[in-house]
Amino acid sequence: MALIITDECINCDVCEPECPNNAIYQGDEIYEIDPDKCTECVGHFDEPQCQQVCPVDCIPLDPDRPETHDQLMEKFVKLTSKS
Template sequence: MALMITDDCINCDVCEPECPNNAISQGEEIYEIDPNKCTECVGHYDEPQCQQVCPVDCIPHNPDIVESHDQLMTKFIRLTQK
């Protein structure tokens, strides 16, 4: 499943540069994750890097976008072939 950023985000700017897929961007009020680009770092790292660096732990899994590891890997391949 893709990750999401909750309203607890403090706009500290540490997650955006850590995303290898450029899925994180500044939204109107807080940072946002594009679920079409988020692979939870599958294909790049063992753990989602944004979750690792977030100081307020505001990046949970998005319950509305459930994806298997295989689906995330397929998305990674699609994104990296462009």
């Protein structure tokens, strides 16, 4: 699953630089995650780095985008391939 940022976000700016896929960006009101770039850090780290640094725990899995570990790995390969 891709991750989402909920309305509890306090715009503290700590998650954005932690994302190895540059999936996190400043939205109109809070930070947002591009689900096409989010791999939950699969391929980079053992745990989603944004979740690790978030002080308000507002980055859950997106229930509308179920993805298996293999699908996340495929997305990682596509994002990091030099084509």
